Amino acid sequence: MINMAAHNMNRNMTVLGLKFDYRLLIILPVALLIFSSYVLLNSYLTTGEWFVRGIELKGGTMLSIKTGQPTHAADIEKALSTDFGKLIVRELRGFGEYGASIEMDSSVDYKKVMDRLTGSGIKITDFSVENTGPSLSTLFWSQAQMAIILAFVLIWIITFIVFRTVLTSFTTMLSAISDLLMTMAFMQIFGIEFSLASLGALLMMLGYSVDTDIMLNSRLRKDSGEDVNQKVGGAVKTGLTMTFTSIGAVGAILLTPVPDVLIQIASVLFIGLFADIVNTWFFNSPMLRWYFETRGARNA
Amino acid sequence: MLKYWRLWLLLIVVLGSIMAIGFKERRHGVEIAYVIKDSPAYGQLRQGMVVSSVNGAPVENVDDWSKYTSSLNGLVRLNADGADYSFNVNQSQSLGIEVEALESTNLNFGMDLRGGTRIMLKPKENATRSTIEQIIGTLQTRTNIYGLKEMRFIPVESPDGWYVQIEATGVGSNVVDELLASKGAFEAKISKPVDLRDGRGRLQLGPNYYDVLVSNDTVTVNGNAIPQNNSFMLEGIQFERSNVTGTKALFMATVYRGSDIEIVYTDPQHSGLIPTGNFYRFYFTVLVSNEGAQRFAKVTSGIPSQLDLESGESYLKDTSIYLYLDNDLQSSLRIAASLGGQAYSTPQIEGGREKIEDASEEKIRLQTILRSGALPVSLETKSISIISPTLGSNFIQSAMLAALLAAGVVVAIVFIRYRSLKVAIPMVLTGFSEIIIIMGISAAGAFDAGIWAFVLALNVCLIAAVWWKLKESDMFASIGAILIPLLGLLSWNIDLPAIGGVIAAIGIGVDQMIIIADETISGRKETKKQLYSLKEKIGRAFSIIFASAAVTIAALIPLLFVTAGVFVRGFVITTIAGIMIGILITRPAYAKIVEMSVGKKGNAE
Numbered sequence: 001m002i003n004m005a006a007h008n009m010n011r012n013m014t015v016l017g018l019k020f021d022y023r024l025l026i027i028l029p030v031a032l033l034i035f036s037s038y039v040l041l042n043s044y045l046t047t048g049e050w051f052v053r054g055i056e057l058k059g060g061t062m063l064s065i066k067t068g069q070p071t072h073a074a075d076i077e078k079a080l081s082t083d084f085g086k087l088i089v090r091e092l093r094g095f096g097e098y099g100a101s102i103e104m105d106s107s108v109d110y111k112k113v114m115d116r117l118t119g120s121g122i123k124i125t126d127f128s129v130e131n132t133g134p135s136l137s138t139l140f141w142s143q144a145q146m147a148i149i150l151a152f153v154l155i156w157i158i159t160f161i162v163f164r165t166v167l168t169s170f171t172t173m174l175s176a177i178s179d180l181l182m183t184m185a186f187m188q189i190f191g192i193e194f195s196l197a198s199l200g201a202l203l204m205m206l207g208y209s210v211d212t213d214i215m216l217n218s219r220l221r222k223d224s225g226e227d228v229n230q231k232v233g234g235a236v237k238t239g240l241t242m243t244f245t246s247i248g249a250v251g252a253i254l255l256t257p258v259p260d261v262l263i264q265i266a267s268v269l270f271i272g273l274f275a276d277i278v279n280t281w282f283f284n285s286p287m288l289r290w291y292f293e294t295r296g297a298r299n300a
Numbered sequence: 301m302l303k304y305w306r307l308w309l310l311l312i313v314v315l316g317s318i319m320a321i322g323f324k325e326r327r328h329g330v331e332i333a334y335v336i337k338d339s340p341a342y343g344q345l346r347q348g349m350v351v352s353s354v355n356g357a358p359v360e361n362v363d364d365w366s367k368y369t370s371s372l373n374g375l376v377r378l379n380a381d382g383a384d385y386s387f388n389v390n391q392s393q394s395l396g397i398e399v400e401a402l403e404s405t406n407l408n409f410g411m412d413l414r415g416g417t418r419i420m421l422k423p424k425e426n427a428t429r430s431t432i433e434q435i436i437g438t439l440q441t442r443t444n445i446y447g448l449k450e451m452r453f454i455p456v457e458s459p460d461g462w463y464v465q466i467e468a469t470g471v472g473s474n475v476v477d478e479l480l481a482s483k484g485a486f487e488a489k490i491s492k493p494v495d496l497r498d499g500r501g502r503l504q505l506g507p508n509y510y511d512v513l514v515s516n517d518t519v520t521v522n523g524n525a526i527p528q529n530n531s532f533m534l535e536g537i538q539f540e541r542s543n544v545t546g547t548k549a550l551f552m553a554t555v556y557r558g559s560d561i562e563i564v565y566t567d568p569q570h571s572g573l574i575p576t577g578n579f580y581r582f583y584f585t586v587l588v589s590n591e592g593a594q595r596f597a598k599v600t601s602g603i604p605s606q607l608d609l610e611s612g613e614s615y616l617k618d619t620s621i622y623l624y625l626d627n628d629l630q631s632s633l634r635i636a637a638s639l640g641g642q643a644y645s646t647p648q649i650e651g652g653r654e655k656i657e658d659a660s661e662e663k664i665r666l667q668t669i670l671r672s673g674a675l676p677v678s679l680e681t682k683s684i685s686i687i688s689p690t691l692g693s694n695f696i697q698s699a700m701l702a703a704l705l706a707a708g709v710v711v712a713i714v715f716i717r718y719r720s721l722k723v724a725i726p727m728v729l730t731g732f733s734e735i736i737i738i739m740g741i742s743a744a745g746a747f748d749a750g751i752w753a754f755v756l757a758l759n760v761c762l763i764a765a766v767w768w769k770l771k772e773s774d775m776f777a778s779i780g781a782i783l784i785p786l787l788g789l790l791s792w793n794i795d796l797p798a799i800g801g802v803i804a805a806i807g808i809g810v811d812q813m814i815i816i817a818d819e820t821i822s823g824r825k826e827t828k829k830q831l832y833s834l835k836e837k838i839g840r841a842f843s844i845i846f847a848s849a850a851v852t853i854a855a856l857i858p859l860l861f862v863t864a865g866v867f868v869r870g871f872v873i874t875t876i877a878g879i880m881i882g883i884l885i886t887r888p889a890y891a892k893i894v895e896m897s898v899g900k901k902g903n904a905e
Contacts, residue, residue: 151858158851
């Protein structure tokens with residue numbers, strides 16, 4: 001059963017009765033990565049933007065109103081379209097509540113918009129406003145990109161210190177980059193804006209996703225008398241428990257009617273954690289396993 | 301008992317946190333968030349007062365308040381801070397008081413949870429750090445004048461210059477508008493009389509004379525027709541056409557502006573309060589520039605004087621000096637005859653109030669506005685976000701619900717995986733204690749410093765006793781025992797991103813506990829003989845935990861140093877604080893619990 005002979009390593013694994021070389025697992029993350037890149041590129045080619053940015057990062061004004069009675073986007077558009085330029089109106093539904101969000105240029109005065117809405121018979125019971133001017137949003141956007149790059153550099157330095165090998169810290173980095181791209185692509189698919197809150201969540205998720213990689217690495221190194229298969233098996237069990245408790249918690253938040261900021265943070269983590277399962281167990285794990293086996297073979 | 305010292309440490313810190321959150325004077329009612337300028341209560345009630353009843357009906361919460369104050373007419377009686385106040389309100393007028401729920405804890409909920417306004421301002425011209433500090437100083441003195449305690453000004457540096465971020469918690473945008481709208485523009489105007497004979501007269505400015513012609517409604521000065529309320533310039537002085545009668549024309553001449561004020565005197569020689577009859581008169585002197593003094597000399601030249609029989613002093617006839625702040629008349633004074641035509645540079649601003657406190661307050665208000673002056677540069681609003689207070693309180697409820705649900709899911713998954721309450725319950729309890737500690741550190745109350753000093757003292761004693769008696773020491777737990785109470789002195793706002801941070805920190809915490817559990821408990825299932833002792837296993841679990849904590853903190857650090865980070869600072873700080881508490885206090889305690897349960901099992905076998 002356990003065959004650790006240097007020249008005849010057991011690279012087969014059995015899943016649902018199918019026997020295959022574990023290195024084939026890498027096909028899944030590679031395919032997902034290609035798909036994600038396609039989604040982002042497609043968005044760039046059709047809209048000129050890699051993904052949908054929130055108000056703070058692209059500039060503009062977002063007025064969210066609550067109305068006592070059902071309100072139709074078309075009515076709001078009709079009331080505002082003549083004087084306030086280009087608008088994007090979305091109807092919002094809460095629990096027994098009605099409302100709408102109106103996105104407009106940052107130069108538009110939200111008070112005038114509210115006056116006009118009230119004048120045309122829409123009763124506003126509550127409102128919130130978010131406005132960011134063009135210069136500030138440009139600044140925020142460039143800094144957001146900088147923060148991501150800096151985070152990657154710091155993650156790489158620390159993983160290198162922890163693993164002390166270029167290759168393992170490199171594959172961990174690759175899986176983190178892949179986490180980032182997949183998460184961004186699926187945020188795009190699910191219509192989640194890239195905001196400052198989701199940026200925070202994204203950076204945290206990157207750090208978080210390295211957890212399982214570190215755990216896996218530590219398990220593979222430990223001299224417990226188990227073979228690589230057992231070690232990976234144990235690591236998978238621990239890692240999936242870790243990831244699924246987090247997914248469960250974040251999923252619970254998504255099911256409750258929480259404000260947008262929390263929804264953004266929770267959805268980024270939710271998507272990111274799934275991406276991390278793929279990247280840790282289908283990419284980084286086979287890579288590390290292969291590395292430890294060949295190293296073991298060399299040492300033998 | 302001492303060998304469970306890591307648990308004691310956790311217990312001390314948790315109890316300290318609970319005290320830091322909860323130790324507070326209990327009161328009933330609603331807190332005044334803001335009194336608008338047009339309110340009949342303006343000047344009597346101020347922010348921070350606690351209203352306990354309206355027209356005799358007790359007010360327990362904001363709903364009570366809005367129920368009792370929605371349709372008021374006539375006399376309204378309020379009890380605020382134990383004293384009774386009454387106001388007259390007519391149908392068209394509102395009471396003009398905004399209230400908020402009394403805080404029952406020392407937690408500072410952010411503007412997105414309590415409602416409020418956040419604004420990013422940028423100076424129109426390039427500003428240096430010192431200009432920004434000057435702007436913040438000016439705005440800060442104004443907030444003090446308006447009696448707003450919860451307005452924070454944060455200078456934010458960015459590659460394209462400085463910004464000022466204003467966070468006003470619990471107040472609507474109208475308040476911030478009022479604050480910024482008050483430009484602090486000071487003007488002193490003198491009414492310049494021109495005697496008319498047959499519709500003709502002469503306006504004297506120093507040695508020069510200008511013809512004034514009045515026929516019907518048309519007024520012509522120096523050959524130019526001046527419509528009603530229009531201004532014109534003569535020798536660099538701005539005039540406005542005011543009253544015109546058959547024998548006299550009055551023109552308002554602006555002699556001093558805010559930029560002319562060089563010193564606002566507050567010393568007792570130049571400022572003070574004097575009881576006069578049944579009211580209190582306040583006065584203070586300002587020093588104006590030479591140009592301003594010259595304008596005064598020109599405008600007051602040629603005005604005849606008149607003896608005031610009541611005081612026995614001579615004043616310039618038919619004229620006064622009017623002092624305005626943002627177009628509101630502050631005081632109007634007669635001008636002593638001896639000053640006519642003189643370069644006068646120390647005008648005195650005065651006024652009176654019935655109560656001595658009010659007079660003193662008004663004097664300070666005027667002095668600070670004049671001293672805070674107009675803003676050094678004009679500011680441009682770059683970003684606004686406004687959350688209404690009701691929306692905010694809904695957010696707290698839904699965030700709580702979400703957190704509870706998330707905790708439930710975690711408990712369920714952990715139980716399914718380990719099938720052992722011995723593993724799952726400590727995990728949940730440690731996670732829960734972590735939330736309490738994060739909240740406790742973020743809270744700031746009157747007893748904060750005392751509570752944390754006490755916690756620190758207890759921790760140090762405990763660590764010392766352990767070292768003395770058990771000859772045992774643990775670098776990380778010792779650092780935690782000292783560092784966490786020190787962090788307790790910090791305070792930050794619990795806003796929506798911070799709640800996200802709490803959830804993230806708990807997620808990381810649970811993950812780390814799973815690593816500890818798997819490295820120790822499930823390690824026992826290894827078929828091979830035990831190669832590692834329990835201590836070594838825990839040591840290995842901790843090396844994984846430290847590495848992963850370091851990586852997560854590293855990934856978030858960049859956000860603390862970019863301008864964009866100011867909006868998500870709550871998330872970053874809370875997450876980092878949670879991770880620190882985790883590795884330094886709660887994780888060592890959890891490892892001890894696991895060690896105990898595993899150790900016991902080992903003995904039984």
